[in-house]
Every structure is written in C-alpha cells, then in structure tokens.
Amino acid sequence: MPDKSCDVVQGTLDMLVLKTLALEPMHGYGISVRIEQMSRGVFHPNAGSLFLAIQRLQRDGLIDGEWKPTENNRRARYYVLTKKGRQRLSSETREWGRQAAAIARILEAS
Amino acid sequence: MSLLRNLGSGLRSLFRKEQVNRELDEELGEYLEMAAAEKMKQGMNRQDALRAVRLEGGSLDGTKEIVRSGGWESVVDTLWRDLLFAVRMLRKSPGFMLVAMLALALGIGGNTAVFSVMNTVLLRYLPLPNPQQLVFLRLPNGPPDGVGTTGDDDKSFSYPVFEALRKEHAVFSDLMAYMPLAVDTVAVRIGEDPEEAEGDMVSGNFFSGLGVSFTRGRGFALEDETAHASVVVLSYSYWTIRFGRSPSAIGQTIYVKGVPFTVIGVTAQGFYGLEPASSTDFWIPLQNRPELNAWDEEPSQNTLYGSPKWWCIQLIGRFVPGVTQSQALEKLDPVFQSAALVGLGTPDPKAKKSILAFSSTQGIQGMRDDYQKPIQILLAMVGLVLAIACANVSTLLVARNATRAREFSVRIALGAGRSRLLRQMLTESFLLVAGGTALGWMFAISGSRALAAWSGVEIPFVLDSRVLLFTLAISISCAIVFGLAPLRSAVSVPVGVTLKTSNATCAPQ
Numbered sequence: 001m002p003d004k005s006c007d008v009v010q011g012t013l014d015m016l017v018l019k020t021l022a023l024e025p026m027h028g029y030g031i032s033v034r035i036e037q038m039s040r041g042v043f044h045p046n047a048g049s050l051f052l053a054i055q056r057l058q059r060d061g062l063i064d065g066e067w068k069p070t071e072n073n074r075r076a077r078y079y080v081l082t083k084k085g086r087q088r089l090s091s092e093t094r095e096w097g098r099q100a101a102a103i104a105r106i107l108e109a110s
Numbered sequence: 111m112s113l114l115r116n117l118g119s120g121l122r123s124l125f126r127k128e129q130v131n132r133e134l135d136e137e138l139g140e141y142l143e144m145a146a147a148e149k150m151k152q153g154m155n156r157q158d159a160l161r162a163v164r165l166e167g168g169s170l171d172g173t174k175e176i177v178r179s180g181g182w183e184s185v186v187d188t189l190w191r192d193l194l195f196a197v198r199m200l201r202k203s204p205g206f207m208l209v210a211m212l213a214l215a216l217g218i219g220g221n222t223a224v225f226s227v228m229n230t231v232l233l234r235y236l237p238l239p240n241p242q243q244l245v246f247l248r249l250p251n252g253p254p255d256g257v258g259t260t261g262d263d264d265k266s267f268s269y270p271v272f273e274a275l276r277k278e279h280a281v282f283s284d285l286m287a288y289m290p291l292a293v294d295t296v297a298v299r300i301g302e303d304p305e306e307a308e309g310d311m312v313s314g315n316f317f318s319g320l321g322v323s324f325t326r327g328r329g330f331a332l333e334d335e336t337a338h339a340s341v342v343v344l345s346y347s348y349w350t351i352r353f354g355r356s357p358s359a360i361g362q363t364i365y366v367k368g369v370p371f372t373v374i375g376v377t378a379q380g381f382y383g384l385e386p387a388s389s390t391d392f393w394i395p396l397q398n399r400p401e402l403n404a405w406d407e408e409p410s411q412n413t414l415y416g417s418p419k420w421w422c423i424q425l426i427g428r429f430v431p432g433v434t435q436s437q438a439l440e441k442l443d444p445v446f447q448s449a450a451l452v453g454l455g456t457p458d459p460k461a462k463k464s465i466l467a468f469s470s471t472q473g474i475q476g477m478r479d480d481y482q483k484p485i486q487i488l489l490a491m492v493g494l495v496l497a498i499a500c501a502n503v504s505t506l507l508v509a510r511n512a513t514r515a516r517e518f519s520v521r522i523a524l525g526a527g528r529s530r531l532l533r534q535m536l537t538e539s540f541l542l543v544a545g546g547t548a549l550g551w552m553f554a555i556s557g558s559r560a561l562a563a564w565s566g567v568e569i570p571f572v573l574d575s576r577v578l579l580f581t582l583a584i585s586i587s588c589a590i591v592f593g594l595a596p597l598r599s600a601v602s603v604p605v606g607v608t609l610k611t612s613n614a615t616c617a618p619q
Contacts, residue, residue, distance in 0.1 A: 028137060029144035047141055048168060048176035051134075058118040072147075076140045077133075100618055 217496035219553025274449035284319025289345025292406035418453030435474030
C-alpha cells in the first residue's frame with residue numbers, strides 16, 4: 001500500500017462514480033469508500049469534487065438520486081445508474097482502455 | 111433531454127434555493143457523519159473523529175460552495191446579486207445617476223430620432239406584403255424624342271406601353287398604373303362642403319396587385335377600370351379627417367370636380383400611397399370623362415386614352431416570384447421598344463433610344479436622392495454628440511471611483527477577486543446605460559415627431575424593430591466603451607496604502 005492516498009486522475013472521476021454505481025446503488029460516502037477500496041487506497045476523492053461530479057452526472061441524466069433510510073436508521077441520498085448512464089459507462093470504459101493501452105505503449109517504447 | 115434536465119435542475123436551485131440548500135446540507139452532513147462513524151470504529155472519540163474528517167476533506171461550507179458553483183445557475187445568481195448591489199450603490203448617489211442617465215439619454219435619443227428618419231426616408235420598404243417584389247418602372251434617359259410628358263420625364267409612360275407591358279405575365283404578376291388627377295389638389299365636395307384634396311386615378315389591379323389591405327369595404331376590380339366606374343377609395347387619414355372614422359362613410363357620395371363617386375372602401379392604417387412624402391387622400395379607377403383627365407390636362411391637348419404620344423402614366427410592377435431584374439429587362443425590352451413607337455411613325459434611326467429600368471420601393475420616392483447626404487451627415491453629427499456624452503459619463507465614473515477607493519480596498523482585502531470587482535462595476539455601467547436607453551427612447555419618440563412636423567413629411571417616422579435594434583446596438587457599445595475605461599484605475603488601487611491612509615469609519619472605542 002502506498003503511504004499517501006490522492007485525488008483521482010483528472011477527468012476520470014465521473015467514470016469511476018458510474019462504475020461504482022453499476023455494482024449497486026449507493027450514497028455519496030459509500031461511493032467514496034468504494035473508490036478507495038477498489039483502488040486499494042490509491043485514490044481518495046475529496047467531498048467537493050465527488051459531490052460536484054454527482055451533481056453533474058445527475059444533470060446529464062446518467063444517474064438518479066433518491067432519499068432512503070440507511071442501515072442505522074438515518075436518511076441518505078442513494079444514487080442509481082440510469083440506462084443512459086450504463087451506456088455511457090461502457091463507451092467510456094472502452095475509450096479508456098484504448099487510451100491507457102496507447103499511453104502504456106508510448107511509455108514502454110525504448 | 112439532458113439539456114432540459116440541466117435547465118430544470120438549475121431553475122430549481124434558483125427558485126427553491128432554501129430547499130435545495132437544505133438537501134445539500136443534509137446530504138453533506140450525512141457524509142460527514144458516516145466518515146466520522148468510520149473513524150470512531152477505529153477507536154477515536156467523536157470530537158476527534160469529526161475534526162479528522164474535516165482536516166482530510168476540507169470544511170463543510172467550503173465543500174458546499176464548490177458544489178454550488180458547479181452549475182450554470184450560480185452565474186445567474188451572482189449576476190442577480192450584482193444587479194441588486196448596483197441598484198443600491200446608484201441610489202446612494204442620485205445626483206450622479208441622474209446626470210449620467212440624462213447625458214446618455216440625450217445622446218441615445220438624438221441618434222435614435224435621426225436614425226428613425228433615415229430608416230423611413232432611405233431604408234424602409236412600403237408597408238405592403240413582399241415589398242421586395244415591387245419595383246417602380248423608370249426611364250433613366252427619358253422617353254423617346256417627339257413625345258409629350260408631364261415633367262416627370264424619367265418615370266412617365268404612354269398608355270400603349272402600359273397596355274403592352276401589363277400583358278407580360280411571365281414577368282409581372284401585376285403591373286399597376288397610377289397618375290394624379292392634378293399636379294396639386296382637385297376640387298372635392300362632400301355634402302355641402304367644398305374642399306381640395308389629393309387624388310389619384312389608378313388601374314383596376316392597383317390595390318390587389320400591391321396587396322393593400324382595407325379597414326372598411328373593398329378595393330377596385332378590373333371591371334371598375336374597364337367600365338370607368340364611379341367609385342372611390344379613401345385613405346385612412348382622409349377617412350379620419352373627413353368622416354371621423356364613421357362606418358357610414360361607405361356608400362356615401364363625394365363629388366370630384368363635380369362628378370359623383372360612391373365610397374366603396376377605406377385603406378388600412380399606415381398606407382399613404384406610393385409617394386408618401388405627400389399622402390394621397392383618395393383613389394378612383396381610370397376615367398375617360400374629359401373633365402377627369404389625368405394631370406388636369408386640357409382635353410383638347412391630350413387625353414389618357416386618345417393620345418399615344420402623351421407619356422403621363424406612372425407604373426409600379428410586382429414581379430412573379432423568382433424573376434430577377436435582369437431577366438425581366440431582357441424579356442420586357444423588345445416589348446417596350448415596339449410599344450414606345452406607337453403614334454410616332456417610323457423612328458429616326460439617329461434618335462436616342464429610351465432605356466427601361468427598375469427602381470426599388472425602399473425609402474420614400476423622390477426624397478431618397480435629395481436627402482441621402484444630409485441625413486448621413488446629421489447621423490454622423492449626433493454620433494459625435496453621443497461620443498461626447500460617453501466621454502462625460504466616463505469622466506464622471508472615474509471621479510466617482512476615486513472616492514470609492516476605500517470601498518474597493520476593503521473588498522479586495524476581504525478576498526474579492528479583481529475579476530469579481532470588474533464584473534460588479536460593469537453591471538453598474540450596464541444599469542446606467544439601460545436607464546439612459548429607456549429615457550432616450552422616450553426622447554426619440556417625441557424627437558422624431560418634432561422632426562416630422564418640422565420637415566413637413568406627412569407620414570410619421572416610425573420607430574420600428576430596425577430602429578430599436580440600432581438603439582440597442584449603440585447602447586451596448588456605449589456601455590462597453592465607457593464602462594471599461596474607468597475600471598482599470600479602480601481595481602488597481604494599492605490596497606494597503608488606501609486602507610492605512612483613509613479615515614477609519616467606525617467610532618473610536
């Protein structure tokens with residue numbers, strides 16, 4: 001495990017949020033924890049950028065939010081992926097794979 | 111879809127601010143709680159946990175501000191607040207506001223009034239449907255040698271030419287003929303009251319071809335022309351003056367040079383005839399009675415139908431859609447040349463040939479050529495007046511900003527960005543200009559009325575959408591010109607020095 005966690009790579013937070021929500025509907029804190037867990041502690045999105053991303057995705061119609069009770073009897077806003085969000089996630093994943101492979105090829109060139 | 115959603119969500123934030131804020135508060139609060147709970151599981155006490163979360167993720171209020179400024183509505187929100195603040199600041203110095211607005215209003219009003227004259231005299235089409243299809247027929251080098259005219263050499267035609275050209279339906283959907291009953295006015299009698307009025311004799315298709323609409327009754331038909339019917343159409347203003355807009359005017363008899371005519375229609379408001387510099391009062395179909403000869407000509411000299419060598423008819427045509435002027439000329443020229451020779455016998459091969467041409471119906475016929483230069487010069491002059499007004503207001507603003515140096519310094523010291531200050535001050539300038547423009551528009555309304563009365567043109571100088579557009583354009587350029595000029599000095603105040611050297615504004619303890 002690296003000694004310091006950092007904010008996610010610029011421009012990828014939207015995609016990561018979509019991916020997290022594709023697994024199951026979740027609230028803001030859950031998304032943040034999930035991203036940290038799945039990245040094994042490399043990424044730790046701060047609350048400001050996270051909620052900004054959520055607001056943006058919601059306005060683009062990629063996710064929907066709903067108030068629901070949490071397990072310890074409080075209220076939190078849970079987000080689910082819409083059909084459009086699912087399509088966007090698969091297209092972005094494809095595109096990201098292409099770009100990452102290209103960058104890797106460049107860096108490995110000797 | 112997503113645009114609509116974006117718009118809807120933004121509007122919701124704007125107009126249900128309270129609720130949106132509360133939801134954001136709750137959501138972020140919950141986030142904080144959950145993060146803290148996580149830390150408490152690891153053994154921290156509650157207070158330390160909350161503090162740790164804040165240290166890691168920044169303060170709640172900071173986060174809220176970040177999320178709030180993410181949407182487009184935050185721009186609208188700040189703009190609105192800027193506007194309210196600008197109103198408050200201007201109300202603090204009513205004298206300055208009044209002087210600045212008056213100066214601008216005079217400049218803008220003058221420009222608008224002169225432009226409205228230019229619009230009417232030079233630019234505006236006749237108020238008829240599809241005016242671009244309408245053309246006046248012209249003879250730039252006059253009629254052929256050996257014919258008689260009425261003095262209007264470049265726009266008069268003979269009856270045979272009219273008859274030949276009006277059959278060219280591939281070019282003209284309608285060709286309308288008109289001529290005055292006299293150079294000036296003719297004697298008219300309504301009931302017992304004799305008076306003088308301006309009247310035209312026109313072809314049967316005059317109103318239908320032009321597309322004139324009617325307030326009351328109807329226009330002429332082609333049968334009215336062939337039968338030389340005794341019917342008359344009144345202009346809206348003549349109907350207003352002589353009949354007080356009474357509906358019973360239709361069917362009444364008016365005597366034109368002693369000949370009785372029945373009123374059958376009143377044209378719509380805004381139609382002043384084809385040469386609106388002097389409006390036409392009434393129209394009758396073409397007549398063949400000697401006492402109603404065109405131009406008040408002595409019948410023993412010339413008559414409309416009997417003298418092919420008398421060029422006395424003015425023509426306006428409506429092109430078939432899609433026909434261009436050059437195509438039309440190509441088709442019409444041979445027809446015109448042969449009809450022009452009717453009554454002249456064999457032409458002298460050395461005599462000059464008449465050339466047919468078209469002139470657009472933009473502006474006021476006859477006034478356009480005479481007044482183009484003067485109006486442009488006048489517009490340049492009032493433009494200068496506006497520039498001076500702008501310079502004055504600009505100086506006023508600089509002076510005012512100098513007295514506000516302390517205010518700016520305090521705001522910069524408290525963390526306002528310079529771009530934020532610039533925006534605030536631009537809002538103030540735009541507000542000033544908006545007030546000046548509104549006032550100027552009112553000036554322009556009375557100004558253009560005064561100009562119309564002074565110039566003796568009988569139609570009003572209309573302030574239409576084109577004039578409004580012009581006014582808005584000059585106002586916005588004003589706002590930018592003098593709004594930006596004084597800004598530099600204002601936002602580059604040396605904050606520390608100003609704060610130290612200016613008086614404290616709170617009472618000593």
